[in-house]
Amino acid sequence: MSTSQEQDQLKNRRRGKELEAAILQAVREELTERGYSNLTMDSVAERAGTSKAVLYRRWANRAELVLGAIRERVPLPLEEVPDNGNLRDDVCGVLRAMNQNNIQVMLNAFYGLVAEMGDMPLASFIFPHGRQNRTMSILLERAVERGEVSAEAVTPRMLTLPSDLARHELMLYNAPMSEETIANIVDEVYLPLVLKR
Amino acid sequence: MSTSQEQDQLKNRRRGKELEAAILQAVREELTERGYSNLTMDSVAERAGTSKAVLYRRWANRAELVLGAIRERVPLPLEEVPDNGNLRDDVCGVLRAMNQNNIQVMLNAFYGLVAEMGDMPLASFIFPHGRQNRTMSILLERAVERGEVSAEAVTPRMLTLPSDLARHELMLYNAPMSEETIANIVDEVYLPLVLKR
DNA sequence: CAAATAAGAAACTTCAAGTATCTTATTTGG
DNA sequence: CCAAATAAGATACTTGAAGTTTCTTATTTG
Incomplete structure (x- = not known):
């Protein structure tokens, strides 16, 4: 059997920044749903629809990968700081x-x-x-x-x-x-x- | 070759509380010298001069073992609270x-x-x-x-x-x-x- | 002193990290 | 447009540690 997602993967092989963004998103979803200690390289690769080798080509290890995924999302300095008058x-x-x-x-x-x-x-x-x-x-x-x-x-x-x-x-x-x-x-x-x- | 420690183990097989105390001490030493992430069941067993099976007879997993080792040592409420006069x-x-x-x-x-x-x-x-x-x-x-x-x-x-x-x-x-x-x-x-x- | 108990040794299973190899899709440069 | 280069994806592999199992043997206990 071949799901539509698998077919997508066959047709459109993602690369570069697009692929990287999908991986980091998968990491964040794993962190949210299963927590740091249950996040594995395999689970991330599967969720992102790619393979472990691709992860290791970009990040040296699991810690670096997770770090990459949450660094983007850290502080968000509000441009508009609300003013309540007090x-x-x-x-x-x-x-x-x-x-x-x-x-x-x-x-x-x-x-x-x-x-x-x-x-x-x-x-x-x-x-x-x-x-x-x-x-x-x-x-x-x-x-x-x-x-x-x-x-x-x-x-x-x-x-x-x-x-x-x-x-x-x-x-x-x-x-x-x-x-x-x-x-x-x-x-x-x-x-x-x-x-x- | 047989070190004196190995001989000790052969002669005096520790049991019960004595053995448990030695294991927990070994855990604390591992934590101090190598940190939580490098502490393994094997390293603890070796340092305590015992075997992994003994650890698992007492604690369900690594987390419980470490917890047992640091729970003892948590807060020490001072009986004598020093009085500096201010x-x-x-x-x-x-x-x-x-x-x-x-x-x-x-x-x-x-x-x-x-x-x-x-x-x-x-x-x-x-x-x-x-x-x-x-x-x-x-x-x-x-x-x-x-x-x-x-x-x-x-x-x-x-x-x-x-x-x-x-x-x-x-x-x-x-x-x-x-x-x-x-x-x-x-x-x-x-x-x-x-x-x- | 015999039986019960627990320690210790060692082999084993499982799972995940990290590596290596190979095939194939996509890009790029002539 | 095509050939070469590049990177993706699949898969098998090695290594290390958690946790299990089995067996032998020291120690306790009745």
């Missing part, structure tokens, strides 16, 4: 956004990668382009202009504190944060430190 | 203690376990007996008595905040925190939130 809602929005975007799948993959590549710290996967926080810079700048926050309060620590606590929560529990947790971080920790009084 | 030094002491005790080896193992046992969150390994902070409770109680902190300031979040930030740092970088980092957590985040003003 710092509280702005920061809550940032933390809510961290719940999105298959964070759990990514973290599972990161843990596998860190365990496998003993030397690389988690940070090198989570912050592939260095640890910045452009979004928080913008939000705080606006808050300073509004008069909610004084300029001296804007320190490096205050750029990362809410997302650090949120990430800690996500890493520990591998589940989206509740609204209560988000509110607690913002209202009990962050705002008392940065708002003028 | 909250700042007390909390710095708590964070400094988190640098100790092969935290990096443990984290590497935790990551491997989480990746392998897809369902268990990191928290279940890091807080095997639930998330409490007896030490911080004691320190804050003393600070309240001293008048440094008001009783209402002692909330659940304030019991965990410094160690949460420290753990986040340790998890990300897999390296001991610098004194600067410790001081920053305590002076720029924690004390401004809890000290009376």
Whole structure:
């Protein structure tokens, strides 16, 4: 028997970037459906409708392949940072956004990668382009202009504190944060430190 | 040729708890010297001077074995919580203690376990007996008595905040925190939130 | 001291990583 | 347009580690 997919493969043999994109997509689907530890080179090759040799021509090993598949999809700096008119809602929005975007799948993959590549710290996967926080810079700048926050309060620590606590929560529990947790971080920790009084 | 160790094994065949303790010690040494991903059942058996069958009689798989080896050694609640006479030094002491005790080896193992046992969150390994902070409770109680902190300031979040930030740092970088980092957590985040003003 | 129990040795099965070889589709350059 | 180069795809292979099985033998226990 020959399925239509098999026929596609016979007719159109993909190459180069097109093939590569299909493979990386297959990796992401495997990660989502079966997790890092159940992802095998064979399962990826089969899902992508290609063969293992093709994978090894592009990536040196499984870790590199997975890394390639998730690196593309890491941080997405919003061009338009939403403006709610007050710092509280702005920061809550940032933390809510961290719940999105298959964070759990990514973290599972990161843990596998860190365990496998003993030397690389988690940070090198989570912050592939260095640890910045452009979004928080913008939000705080606006808050300073509004008069909610004084300029001296804007320190490096205050750029990362809410997302650090949120990430800690996500890493520990591998589940989206509740609204209560988000509110607690913002209202009990962050705002008392940065708002003028 | 027969080494003295081989002869020991022939003469004294260990059993029960004694043998089990030797195996778990071997696991910890393998984790320390070679890391989770290079720890194999054979390497553990060889180091412990026993055989793989003995391991499988006691633990269902590699993950259970490693779990058994690190569970024993998890949190050690200090009976004597040191009193420096001020909250700042007390909390710095708590964070400094988190640098100790092969935290990096443990984290590497935790990551491997989480990746392998897809369902268990990191928290279940890091807080095997639930998330409490007896030490911080004691320190804050003393600070309240001293008048440094008001009783209402002692909330659940304030019991965990410094160690949460420290753990986040340790998890990300897999390296001991610098004194600067410790001081920053305590002076720029924690004390401004809890000290009376 | 005999029977039961558990340790240890070693061979085996299974599965996945990674390699090698060969055929064939597609591209490219003359 | 065709021949040569290139890369895809199939398949078989090697290696290493998890986990199993079987057998022998040391140690305990009654």
